[in-house]
Amino acid sequence: MSAPASTLILTDRRFLEHEAGIGHPESPARLRAILSDLERAPPGGVVFAEPRAATKAELEAVHGAEHVARLERLAGRRARLDPDTAMSEGSWQAATLAAGAAVGAVEAVWAGRAANAFALVRPPGHHAEASRAMGFCLLNNAAIAAEAARRLGAARVLVLDWDVHHGNGTQHIFEARDDVMYLSSHQWPYYPGTGAPHEIGVGAGRGFTVNAALPAGQGDADYGVVFHDLFLPAARAFAPDLVLVSAGFDPHERDPLADMRVTERGFAAMATAIAELARETSGGKLVLLLEGGYDLAALAGSTRACLEVLGGRREDFPKGAGPEAPRAVAETREALARAGRPAPRT
Ligand SMILES: [Zn+2]
Numbered sequence: 001m002s003a004p005a006s007t008l009i010l011t012d013r014r015f016l017e018h019e020a021g022i023g024h025p026e027s028p029a030r031l032r033a034i035l036s037d038l039e040r041a042p043p044g045g046v047v048f049a050e051p052r053a054a055t056k057a058e059l060e061a062v063h064g065a066e067h068v069a070r071l072e073r074l075a076g077r078r079a080r081l082d083p084d085t086a087m088s089e090g091s092w093q094a095a096t097l098a099a100g101a102a103v104g105a106v107e108a109v110w111a112g113r114a115a116n117a118f119a120l121v122r123p124p125g126h127h128a129e130a131s132r133a134m135g136f137c138l139l140n141n142a143a144i145a146a147e148a149a150r151r152l153g154a155a156r157v158l159v160l161d162w163d164v165h166h167g168n169g170t171q172h173i174f175e176a177r178d179d180v181m182y183l184s185s186h187q188w189p190y191y192p193g194t195g196a197p198h199e200i201g202v203g204a205g206r207g208f209t210v211n212a213a214l215p216a217g218q219g220d221a222d223y224g225v226v227f228h229d230l231f232l233p234a235a236r237a238f239a240p241d242l243v244l245v246s247a248g249f250d251p252h253e254r255d256p257l258a259d260m261r262v263t264e265r266g267f268a269a270m271a272t273a274i275a276e277l278a279r280e281t282s283g284g285k286l287v288l289l290l291e292g293g294y295d296l297a298a299l300a301g302s303t304r305a306c307l308e309v310l311g312g313r314r315e316d317f318p319k320g321a322g323p324e325a326p327r328a329v330a331e332t333r334e335a336l337a338r339a340g341r342p343a344p345r346t
Pocket of ligand 1: 165248250291293
């Protein structure tokens with residue numbers, strides 16, 4: 001079989017039928033903005049496909065059966081699950097299709113049917129805990145995809161989460177394990193309150209959770225420091241067989257929910273860096289999953305920038321980082337060293 005040149009986009013109009021409530025920032029307009037931008041000018045080398053719903057076994061590899069059953073009972077109804085998280089009539093279907101898109105993206109990339117993939121889904125997933133919906137998230141799409149990759153034969157799976165919020169759910173689901181590494185950059189202190197530098201994993205998982213807790217105001221160059229001095233060396237040493245990205249675009253400078261200063265170029269640089277890492281260790285097997293991002297134009301532009309990178313564009317981080325990112329990186333390194341799991345430098 002010749003090498004596939006295409007980027008697979010898994011998405012579905014049924015994601016628009018999940019409504020979290022009037023005025024809620026995680027609205028159908030988010031995905032509509034991305035899709036109408038892509039339809040207006042489709043990036044080269046992308047192939048669109050519709051996902052299947054995740055199976056109960058795929059969901060229950062991550063979530064408690066009671067959590068799955070409770071959400072399923074709410075199918076076709078409106079319900080509030082926590083102060084930020086609600087279901088509408090179409091939410092259960094959207095959530096199972098979102099998880100299925102994440103799994104399907106992994107399957108396609110693992111089998112070599114696509115060079116890489118971007119699952120453009122909602123609801124997002126990284127706040128969903130094993131037994132609880134939370135923070136706009138019903139099912140943890142990234143965790144479900146990571147477990148699917150393990151079952152397909154990936155010995156080590158990397159989850160990189162650049163959403164501006166810490167992915168508490170993903171961290172907790174894998175924190176005691178050494179086969180799934182979780183790297184997160186996030187605004188700190190901020191929602192959901194987890195992701196401190198000293199959270200480095202537990203038991204056999206010590207050293208396989210790496211949190212870059214960043215103060216507000218960090219831009220493209222600052223994220224470059226986090227990637228080059230912390231994330232990429234850790235990822236290289238871990239040598240994953242497949243790389244998943246929880247791609248939230250709420251660190252964007254125009255995002256209304258957070259206070260970072262990342263631009264489309266910064267997201268392209270992050271995607272370039274992780275795509276190179278994936279080529280080094282994983283045969284290029286890279287899957288992006290949409291998480292947050294609440295400025296519609298920023299969301300569409302940043303998604304497009306990442307798709308261009310999946311298609312071969314290269315972008316470097318700019319120079320000119322401030323003092324805060326090196327400080328945050330040093331704090332995480334100290335926590336890892338104190339625990340006897342020092343982070344590699346290159
Ligand atoms: Zn977020």
